Amino acid sequence: MRGRLRRAYESGRESVRVSRAEPAGEPDEPGVATPAAPGPVAPPAATVVGAEPPAAMHNSTASRDDADVPHALRLAAAWSWRLIVVGIVVWVLLRIVGTIRIVIIPLAIALLLSALLAPAVGWLLRARFPRSLATGVVLVGGLAAVVGTLTLVVNEFIQGVPKLTEKSSEGVRQIQNWLKTGPLHLSDGQLNNYIDEAQGWIDANTKTFTSGAISTAATLAEVLTGTILVLFATFFFLRDGSRIWRFLVRLLPVAARWKVDDAGRASWSTLGAYVRATVLVAFIDAVGIGIFLVIFDIPFAFPLAALVFLGAFIPIVGAALSGVVAVLVALVDSGPIRALIILGVVIGVQQLEGHVLQPLIMGRAVAIHPLAVIIGIAAGVVLAGITGALVAVPLIAVLNTAVRRLAARTVPDTPPDAVVVASQAP
Numbered sequence: 001m002r003g004r005l006r007r008a009y010e011s012g013r014e015s016v017r018v019s020r021a022e023p024a025g026e027p028d029e030p031g032v033a034t035p036a037a038p039g040p041v042a043p044p045a046a047t048v049v050g051a052e053p054p055a056a057m058h059n060s061t062a063s064r065d066d067a068d069v070p071h072a073l074r075l076a077a078a079w080s081w082r083l084i085v086v087g088i089v090v091w092v093l094l095r096i097v098g099t100i101r102i103v104i105i106p107l108a109i110a111l112l113l114s115a116l117l118a119p120a121v122g123w124l125l126r127a128r129f130p131r132s133l134a135t136g137v138v139l140v141g142g143l144a145a146v147v148g149t150l151t152l153v154v155n156e157f158i159q160g161v162p163k164l165t166e167k168s169s170e171g172v173r174q175i176q177n178w179l180k181t182g183p184l185h186l187s188d189g190q191l192n193n194y195i196d197e198a199q200g201w202i203d204a205n206t207k208t209f210t211s212g213a214i215s216t217a218a219t220l221a222e223v224l225t226g227t228i229l230v231l232f233a234t235f236f237f238l239r240d241g242s243r244i245w246r247f248l249v250r251l252l253p254v255a256a257r258w259k260v261d262d263a264g265r266a267s268w269s270t271l272g273a274y275v276r277a278t279v280l281v282a283f284i285d286a287v288g289i290g291i292f293l294v295i296f297d298i299p300f301a302f303p304l305a306a307l308v309f310l311g312a313f314i315p316i317v318g319a320a321l322s323g324v325v326a327v328l329v330a331l332v333d334s335g336p337i338r339a340l341i342i343l344g345v346v347i348g349v350q351q352l353e354g355h356v357l358q359p360l361i362m363g364r365a366v367a368i369h370p371l372a373v374i375i376g377i378a379a380g381v382v383l384a385g386i387t388g389a390l391v392a393v394p395l396i397a398v399l400n401t402a403v404r405r406l407a408a409r410t411v412p413d414t415p416p417d418a419v420v421v422a423s424q425a426p
Contacts, residue, residue, distance in 0.1 A: 098383065105384055106226040108391045110233035114241065115272040116279065117142055121238050135239040139231070153303045263405035270401040274394050281357045282312030285319065285349055289326060292345045296338050298330045312353075314377065314389050319350050372396055 097104055117138050124134035180187075237244070249261050290305030298304070304326045311322030323346035331339035376396045380388030 114237035
């Protein structure tokens with residue numbers, strides 16, 4: 001056996017030596033490339049006669065014509081038509097919102113009220129109240145508080161109007177004397193001319209005022225319809241809000257449901273935090289300014305405090321306007337000294353609100369840049385008047401949170417009651 005193996009090994013080595021010693025054979029047919037003789041290879045610098053040079057193509061081009069256009073121009077054109085499409089979509093949405101604003105605005109107000117009253121409903125539910133009963137109790141209690149506050153404001157305003165009218169006449173005479181004896185040194189003739197011009201402007205615009213008064217009936221009808229819609233929508237948002245949201249999420253593709261649900265719940269938390277913090281800040285502002293109005297015996301202290309409370313819901317603009325009204329009432333009733341004191345109080349309270357209360361109470365979760373606040377309020381006023389100004393800032397806060405959550409790369413956590421089914425690899 002050993003001898004046979006050795007002979008086989010030596011025979012194999014001999015065949016290898018013979019094959020190495022034989023010269024390479026010629027190809028079967030001249031001029032035909034074979035694996036043994038692949039044929040001549042053109043040098044890298046060789047040029048094929050009669051063939052066009054290959055066109056320099058860019059990864060972002062689809063044809064040679066696009067390659068001839070500068071890259072910067074192609075990029076600008078791509079951005080331009082996309083921006084035009086986005087602008088058209090936004091314009092259409094604004095037209096739709098403007099057409100059905102009588103429905104959109106009450107629903108937005110109902111969402112704000114639902115975010116404010118939702119904790120109270122949760123407390124009653126934890127106390128084993130039925131959901132419908134808990135929602136009804138909270139809604140009726142909130143409505144009673146609003147109606148009672150408005151009743152007190154109106155009654156105090158009616159009682160103080162005669163006194164304020166007398167003070168206003170006296171204040172107007174003081175202003176006229178100051179215009180005569182002050183730094184302006186206006187004469188009686190100049191004052192009469194200005195008064196006549198103002199009277200002429202009022203007479204010329206009487207038709208406009210009358211038409212506005214005639215349209216008040218339609219406005220009252222819209223307000224009544226909107227109020228009823230707000231009440232019904234708030235009730236159902238508080239009672240069935242979770243089911244409504246789950247129904248809307250199920251309309252989306254399966255791959256997007258969890259992310260949209262996470263963004264929606266985070267936005268709802270932001271809206272609730274914003275509304276509750278705004279109510280607390282507004283209450284502190286109203287109490288602070290109202291105390292000083294009572295101390296200096298300024299008329300309409302309670303109505304002015306209520307006005308400050310409502311004005312605080314419009315950041316920056318609302319607080320300034322309500323403060324101006326309080327200063328004017330103090331000027332007419334008590335003279336310039338107390339008016340300056342009230343002005344200092346209003347400015348101090350606003351500074352305290354802007355630099356201490358809002359950062360401390362609202363926190364970073366609902367922090368919005370002042371420029372975004374101003375632009376949002378201006379757009380809200382143009383689109384929907386005072387109601388648009390009230391809704392603009394919370395809408396911006398909600399969109400800010402939603403966009404941040406949707407743009408985040410993190411995947412929401414798996415719900416604890418979810419069933420995950422793993423598929424086998426093919």
